[in-house]
Structures are given as C-alpha cells and as structure tokens.
Amino acid sequence: MQRIPLSKCYVNQEIRDAALRAIESGYYILGKESAAFEDELAAYTGTKHAVLCSSWTMGVFLLHQAMGLKKGDEVLVPSHTAFPTIEPLIHCGAKPVFVDIDDTFCLDVCHLESAITPRTVGIIPVHIYGHPANLDRVFEVANKHHLWVIEDCAQAQGAQYHGKTVGSIAQVGAFSFYPSKNLTVLGDGGCICTSDAALVEKMRMLRNHGRKEKYLHEIPGFNVRFNEIQAAVGRVALKHLETLNEHRRQIAAQYHQRLQGVVIPPREMPWAKAVYHMYVIRAEKRDDLAQYLKARGIETGIHYPIPNHQQPAVTHLFPHQAPLPKTEQVVGEILSLPISGELSTADANRVCDGVSAFYGQV
Numbered sequence: 029m030q031r032i033p034l035s036k037c038y039v040n041q042e043i044r045d046a047a048l049r050a051i052e053s054g055y056y057i058l059g060k061e062s063a064a065f066e067d068e069l070a071a072y073t074g075t076k077h078a079v080l081c082s083s084w085t086m087g088v089f090l091l092h093q094a095m096g097l098k099k100g101d102e103v104l105v106p107s108h109t110a111f112p113t114i115e116p117l118i119h120c121g122a123k124p125v126f127v128d129i130d131d132t133f134c135l136d137v138c139h140l141e142s143a144i145t146p147r148t149v150g151i152i153p154v155h156i157y158g159h160p161a162n163l164d165r166v167f168e169v170a171n172k173h174h175l176w177v178i179e180d181c182a183q184a185q186g187a188q189y190h191g192k193t194v195g196s197i198a199q200v201g202a203f204s205f206y207p208s209k210n211l212t213v214l215g216d217g218g219c220i221c222t223s224d225a226a227l228v229e230k231m232r233m234l235r236n237h238g239r240k241e242k243y244l245h246e247i248p249g250f251n252v253r254f255n256e257i258q259a260a261v262g263r264v265a266l267k268h269l270e271t272l273n274e275h276r277r278q279i280a281a282q283y284h285q286r287l288q289g290v291v292i293p294p295r296e297m298p299w300a301k302a303v304y305h306m307y308v309i310r311a312e313k314r315d316d317l318a319q320y321l322k323a324r325g326i327e328t329g330i331h332y333p334i335p336n337h338q339q340p341a342v343t344h345l346f347p348h349q350a351p352l353p354k355t356e357q358v359v360g361e362i363l364s365l366p367i368s369g370e371l372s373t374a375d376a377n378r379v380c381d382g383v384s385a386f387y388g389q390v
C-alpha cells in the first residue's frame with residue numbers, strides 16, 4: 029500500500045538545472061537571480077516591488093521595524109493561524125489582540141470593531157489555508173480608525189479576492205516559501221510585496237546590515253538576505269504556480285463532491301478564488317478518523333491543534349483573554365487531508381474512500 033503524504037514539493041528537471049546554474053554562477057547572495065525573482069514576484073502579485081527575505085517571519089519583523097511599530101501598540105489578528113504570525117509583533121513589544129474566526133477559518137470581521145482601543149495601530153488578516161479573508165470589511169474598519177493592514181499571504185500565493193491577487197490589496201502582503209507552501213524555493217524564504225517605495229528602501233537596508241553601499245552602514249540592520257540558488261529555484265516554481273494551483277482546485281472540487289454530507293468540507297466564499305494550500309475538513313471523532321486513515325497509509329495533519337492565545341509562550345501576556353468560541357471549537361474538529369499540485373485523482377479518491385469507510389458510508 030503506497031503512502032499518501034499530506035503535501036509534496038514540486039521538483040522537476042528545470043528546477044534542478046536552475047539550481048546548478050546558480051551554483052556555477054559563483055555568486056550566492058542577493059545577485060541577479062534574486063533581483064529577477066523580486067521583479068517576477070511583484071509582477072505576478074500586482075505590486076510595484078517585492079523584497080526577498082530569509083523567511084516570512086524575518087521579513088515581517090523587518091517590516092514592523094520599518095513601519096515604526098512600538099512597544100504597547102496593539103494589532104488585531106486571528107488566534108487561529110500559524111504561531112509565526114504573531115512572533116514579530118511580540119519581538120517588537122506590540123500586543124496581538126486576538127479576534128475570533130468565521131466559517132472560512134479567517135478572521136470574523138463582525139468582531140473587529142469591538143476589539144479596537146486607542147492603542148490599536150493595525151490589522152493582520154490571514155488568508156488561512158489559501159482562502160482570502162473578507163478584505164472589504166477589514167478595509168472599512170481600518171480606514172475608519174486609521175489602521176494599517178498587512179495581508180498574511182504565507183499560505184495563499186496566487187489566491188484571489190474579487191479577482192485581485194492577494195498581497196496586492198493592502199499596503200503590504202507577506203509571503204512564505206517554506207517547503208510545504210504553494211510556491212516554494214526548497215528551503216526557507218519569504219517576501220514582502222508592496223508598492224510603497226519608501227518602505228522598500230528601508231527594508232532593503234534593514235535586511236542587509238543597514239547599508240546601501242558595501243562599507244557604509246547608515247542604520248543598524250540585520251542579516252535577513254536571500255540566496256541565489258533558492259531564487260533560481262523559485263523563478264522556475266513561479267512559472268508553474270498557476271497550473272499547480274489549478275490542480276489543487278480540481279482536487280478540492282473532487283473532495284467537496286465526495287465528502288459533502290460525510291464531513292463538513294471547507295467553504296469557498298463567492299468573492300474568493302482559494303488556492304487550497306490545505307484542504308481542511310471539520311469532522312466528528314476527528315482523532316479516530318486520523319488514526320483510521322494513518323493505518324491505511326494516508327497522512328493527515330491538524331493546523332493548528334492549539335490556538336495562539338493558549339500557547340504557553342504567550343499566555344502570560346494575556347491574563348484577561350476572553351474566550352474565542354469558534355476558534356476553540358474548531359481546533360477539536362479540523363483535519364487537513366492530503367493535497368498538493370501533483371496529487372493524483374486516484375489518490376484523492378483513496379482518501380475519500382477512507383473517510384467514507386470510517387463513517388460507514390461506502
């Protein structure tokens with residue numbers, strides 16, 4: 029019985045050739061491949077600029093520095109997201125203010141306004157699992173209260189909101205190229221997409237020891253640079269992203285059709301074109317189902333089992349945290365099924381057979 033992995037990185041001969049080309053170029057950090065990748069990422073996303081960084085986390089940490097985030101500032105963010113969404117805030121001394129989610133697993137815009145205080149400076153909607161958050165309402169609230177918005181697009185490269193590519197809608201969009209992501213560079217990496225030239229200039233300095241010229245350091249910076257081999261790989265992967273995303277959407281449609289009525293499949297809102305970084309169902313007896321599938325060679329995941337407001341690293345920061353009913357409910361029900369840009373229909377059918385058999389519906 030062949031194992032069906034939860035996700036799979038796209039690697040083809042063109043990618044191997046590109047990596048070799050970068051190795052043989054003799055130039056390894058922030059060179060021509062990185063510059064070309066930045067241009068191509070910006071063009072794909074629909075922004076004027078892209079700034080490559082060593083990861084989403086470090087890119088957003090620089091972004092917060094460049095935007096002047098300071099101690100005591102409050103930022104509205106869902107708790108139901110990867111822990112890194114809030115890490116850069118905490119390192120800047122800012123306070124994540126957690127907002128509950130809706131049926132799409134994204135930030136529930138109905139709860140935004142009541143979470144605002146005089147210290148609120150921004151909102152980070154997360155396009156979780158590749159489904160865009162409800163940005164129109166986010167902007168309504170943000171504009172009314174003069175807040176900035178950063179789109180967390182780590183899981184949503186290529187997703188669209190009302191026909192616009194995510195990452196180009198707010199002032200800034202932040203992406204991750206971690207190996208399981210829809211667009212990967214076969215290692216860590218991330219980028220910040222924006223049309224704000226001043227922000228870009230500051231970020232480029234911060235990521236490279238605070239300099240524009242080799243031995244002239246204008247501000248204290250960091251090393252958050254990007255590597256040429258990974259840029260060469262990413263450039264090829266970007267060319268295939270649309271096709272691979274389309275394949276994910278087809279697998280999702282197959283899952284929807286077969287699993288509707290057996291479990292609760294994910295919702296795709298009419299204004300969304302989701303890219304199914306993950307296909308997350310809500311299921312009764314979730315842990316038993318996961319064990320049952322595992323015994324049949326089908327890998328599943330839980331993204332994420334502990335909401336961020338309950339993570340031991342940060343609970344002391346939120347002694348008066350109110351319950352987040354939807355978030356706390358779904359963590360006990362969610363199960364991520366295998367999906368990738370290359371998962372075969374036969375394997376997707378095997379997954380559906382397994383789920384249906386567990387509930388006695390074959």
Ligand SMILES: Cc1ncc(COP(=O)(O)O)c(C=O)c1O
Nearest residue numbers: 083084085110112113182204206
């Ligand atoms: C929603 C979300 N935000 C941020 C990150 C952080 O990305 P990176 O691993 O590139 O720092 C991830 C990746 O796990 C993520 O899924």
